[in-house]
Amino acid sequence: MDVTARSTSTFWRESAPLILASKSAGRRQALLHSGVPFEIIPADVDERAIESRLDGADADAIALALARAKALAISAAGRLVLGADQVASCEGRIFGKPPTMRDAEALLRFLSGRRHRLHSAIALARDGAVVFATVGVADLTMRALSEDFIAAYLTAVGENALTSAGAYQIEGLGAQLFSKVEGDHWTIMGLPLLELLEALRREGALLS
Numbered sequence: 001m002d003v004t005a006r007s008t009s010t011f012w013r014e015s016a017p018l019i020l021a022s023k024s025a026g027r028r029q030a031l032l033h034s035g036v037p038f039e040i041i042p043a044d045v046d047e048r049a050i051e052s053r054l055d056g057a058d059a060d061a062i063a064l065a066l067a068r069a070k071a072l073a074i075s076a077a078g079r080l081v082l083g084a085d086q087v088a089s090c091e092g093r094i095f096g097k098p099p100t101m102r103d104a105e106a107l108l109r110f111l112s113g114r115r116h117r118l119h120s121a122i123a124l125a126r127d128g129a130v131v132f133a134t135v136g137v138a139d140l141t142m143r144a145l146s147e148d149f150i151a152a153y154l155t156a157v158g159e160n161a162l163t164s165a166g167a168y169q170i171e172g173l174g175a176q177l178f179s180k181v182e183g184d185h186w187t188i189m190g191l192p193l194l195e196l197l198e199a200l201r202r203e204g205a206l207l208s
């Protein structure tokens with residue numbers, strides 16, 4: 001169990017912290033800044049198998065299915081669990097995390113000079129049932145990237161390129177990929193935070 005941010009929040013009303021079923025640094029950072037106490041227990045789900053079962057589904061449906069699966073995989077009696085996932089779409093194609101560095105390179109080459117959409121899904125579960133789920137979207141325009149830049153970028157970020165949809169983390173060197181960003185910052189980071197906080201308030205987990 002990876003435990004973090006266990007300090008008591010002024011606004012938190014649960015007897016135990018929120019469980020975050022994700023290793024994402026962006027999601028961890030968003031929760032830390034929001035004052036929600038949490039602990040990290042990453043969900044072990046077969047993302048590829050879930051995606052293959054949803055062949056033909058749209059990006060929102062895929063992201064939601066992954067988020068729900070992760071929340072339910074960790075769900076425990078009496079505890080609130082947050083599952084999350086993110087996929088990207090562009091011109092009819094849907095992308096999850098690139099499986100290899102070669103795939104990351106091909107993905108960046110495809111997205112270069114194009115506008116794509118991020119679909120960030122969250123699911124909140126308690127006692128083995130999903131009590132809330134939603135998808136936030138943001139649109140990002142990638143500048144035209146040279147082959148030299150793609151190679152240098154992938155060398156710099158290494159296998160971190162394989163941990164996010166689109167092969168980038170915009171809070172890091174990924175910021176250099178873009179010419180325009182339209183959408184909520186937290187959604188781009190993989191966690192529609194305002195929607196989550198409202199759901200936690202409805203569950204009585206946060207002070208209203």
